[in-house]
Amino acid sequence: MRPMSTHVRSSHVFDDLASALDERPLADQPLAVLRSLDAVVRRARATAVPSVIVDVLADPSQPEVARLRAFGRISALLDAPSFSPTVRPAA
Numbered sequence: 001m002r003p004m005s006t007h008v009r010s011s012h013v014f015d016d017l018a019s020a021l022d023e024r025p026l027a028d029q030p031l032a033v034l035r036s037l038d039a040v041v042r043r044a045r046a047t048a049v050p051s052v053i054v055d056v057l058a059d060p061s062q063p064e065v066a067r068l069r070a071f072g073r074i075s076a077l078l079d080a081p082s083f084s085p086t087v088r089p090a091a
Helices: 011-023 031-045 051-058 064-079
Strands: none
Touching: 011 031, 011 064, 031 051, 031 064, 051 064
């Protein structure tokens, strides 16, 4: 799995991650996949992606189907050509 870049749109990374998530449940994913998922969460939190969607993806207590849907929404937003990754100000 390729590392997740925080500065470049990387549809191949989202495709690789989606393929891995399709192959087995989140609980059975290797560490590399979980780290890539964490990178997606960090990237989404740093941009204008709605926090409620990011919170669902980041929360392991959420149902897997909800987390996978959140991943789909986040990856679609981050990889959309029209998406402007507005950086959120630090708290």
